[in-house]
Amino acid sequence: MLVFVKKKGKEKMKKILSNLISLILVVTLSLFALASCTVTPSDGECLVVVGVEDNYKEYKINLEDVKITEGVLSLVKHLEENEGLDAKYTDSGYGAYFTEINGIVPDYTKGEYVAVFTSVESDFDVSTSFKETDYRGITLGYSGFGVSSMKVEGGATYLITIDVFTYE
Helix, strand or coil, X not given: CHHHHHHXXXXXXXXXXXXXXXXXXXXXXXXXXXHCCCCCCCCCEEEEEEEECCEEEEEEEEHHHCCCCCCHHHHHHHHHHHHCCCEEEECCCCCCEEEEECCXXXXXXXXXXXXXXXXXXXXXXXXXXXXXXXXXXXXXXXXXXXXXXXXXXXXXXXXXXXXXXXXX
């Protein structure tokens, strides 16, 4: 009788341990799936700066107020709806890119284009065309992605301006 009780206790302990391991596995996989979503920004604010040289307009955005579904383009759409920003863009294989922003139209005959610089290093252009710029002491890198593919992060700065393409 004593042997039977001992054996039944071990089976019960194995079942509890098995359920506990399964629960830990489910929670771990769920957290991993949530952490790998790039479209969900962290809490906080980001700064979107639009303009040229000494004529910049700053927009501070509370990320809790924006549903991020299209990267930085979601921020621009939010600014269009709430702050009167005027943006024209088109889509490409790398994501959307701007053709005009707040009435600023690049002169394509001079090699100008609407450039987006970011403080999010994982979005930096890794080609030989990489450029850096400084905005109020923050080093920003030229983005290698279209705005709809760029990551949105709390504390980030995004500068949308006119730049000139140069061959090196």
